[in-house]
Amino acid sequence: MKNMVVDERNMLDHILSREDAYKALVEWIPNARSQYASNRNYDIEKNTTSRLSSFISSGLLSEEDIIQCANDIGIPSKNNKFLEEIFWRIYFRGYLENRSSIWNSYISDLKMLDDHKNKLDYENAVSAKTGIECFDDWTVQLNDSGYLHNHARMWYASIWIFTLNLPWQLGADLFLRKLIDADEASNTLSWRWVAGLHTSKKPYVARPDNIFKYTKKYRPSNTQLNLYPDPIVEELVHEPKTLVNINHEKKKRKCNIIAR
Numbered sequence: 001m002k003n004m005v006v007d008e009r010n011m012l013d014h015i016l017s018r019e020d021a022y023k024a025l026v027e028w029i030p031n032a033r034s035q036y037a038s039n040r041n042y043d044i045e046k047n048t049t050s051r052l053s054s055f056i057s058s059g060l061l062s063e064e065d066i067i068q069c070a071n072d073i074g075i076p077s078k079n080n081k082f083l084e085e086i087f088w089r090i091y092f093r094g095y096l097e098n099r100s101s102i103w104n105s106y107i108s109d110l111k112m113l114d115d116h117k118n119k120l121d122y123e124n125a126v127s128a129k130t131g132i133e134c135f136d137d138w139t140v141q142l143n144d145s146g147y148l149h150n151h152a153r154m155w156y157a158s159i160w161i162f163t164l165n166l167p168w169q170l171g172a173d174l175f176l177r178k179l180i181d182a183d184e185a186s187n188t189l190s191w192r193w194v195a196g197l198h199t200s201k202k203p204y205v206a207r208p209d210n211i212f213k214y215t216k217k218y219r220p221s222n223t224q225l226n227l228y229p230d231p232i233v234e235e236l237v238h239e240p241k242t243l244v245n246i247n248h249e250k251k252k253r254k255c256n257i258i259a260r
Contacts, residue, residue, distance in 0.1 A: 021060035032082035043149035053181035096185040134218035146180035158206035162229035196231025
């Protein structure tokens, strides 16, 4: 797996233009029909996701490009797992823009938590010394390659928050600094979602059976993970604000691919 993600980083280093990024989109998009839905949760020794997120985060591709390309080859926007993930990115960006207090409080919290980075529990986590094999391996992968499978990111965040009892803000900061496809909105709100702050105070729980099912490799013991965590709570209420309506005009581009 390490070689696979290092290859992605090397590929990104050679992506110098929008044309190259668009070519990667065109080559992969047929997989969005059904293959992605079947394989997307598996973090195994082959690519099970599009790996297009780096291009979106860098600005070489937009969500509109991807949706349009899918539609052009007959993939409908409704009830498609891959396009649902694209819509999540759009939703997260709009949600964060509409509630700037979330980002402001996150940055403020990071400043107050700066001293925590000198504590042993944080040092063990970022140095892959927790004793939880899957978590430590993911930490090495994150540090070495700048990439983690989306499912692994969820497990990682859950273990970070509820088993290691580390502040979610520091975990989000780690991802934002290390991930080659880091996106402020998706990253911040995904960590808040895992913590139980984003939706109905319901945390995401990393479970040994689920980890083994989708990695075919790791099965932490039940005693290693906190399987019954309480959600993180906060007193601050993030009220939405009115945004200025901006008309973005963009030339549409036909997805140059033969439908199959």
